[in-house]
Amino acid sequence: MENLILAFLRSQFGDVRRKTRGALLEAAALGMIGLATALLFLSLFLWLSSVMEPWQAAALLSCVGFIVAALLMLFGRTLMRPNEPDPHDQAIAALKALGLMPQGTLKDTENAHGKPEQGIGLVAAALAAGLMLGRSTKR
Structure with missing residues (x-):
């Protein structure tokens, strides 16, 4: 009877441990991408601050970050928009x-x-x- 219940739960929910591990790995990958992006902006800031004033380098990188975020938001909204039937x-x-x-x-x-x-x-x-x-x- 116990095997029957386990088989039913697996058929309804799948392998919960495997899905949890997959979600944790995905979260770790997104964290690494965020860290890499932050370090990239920091290195760009340090390089640009040697060429121009530090406040100008910060403003330039902030504008670039806002433009990239706006483009990603625009693409995300177009993907989430429901398709209207023809x-x-x-x-x-x-x-x-x-x-x-x-x-x-x-x-x-x-x-x-x-x-x-x-x-x-x-x-x-x-x-x-x-x-x-x-x-x-x-x-």
């Missing part, structure tokens, strides 16, 4: 749900002569796409 795909899905457009691929809509059928489906697709695009631009 209005064209929404219109096609709505037409298929209403039965105005065939469920299959384009080859399914071809007639016996190999030419695609032109009919109400095309007109309805254009109408629905226009309505969806028009509604999405009113925001």
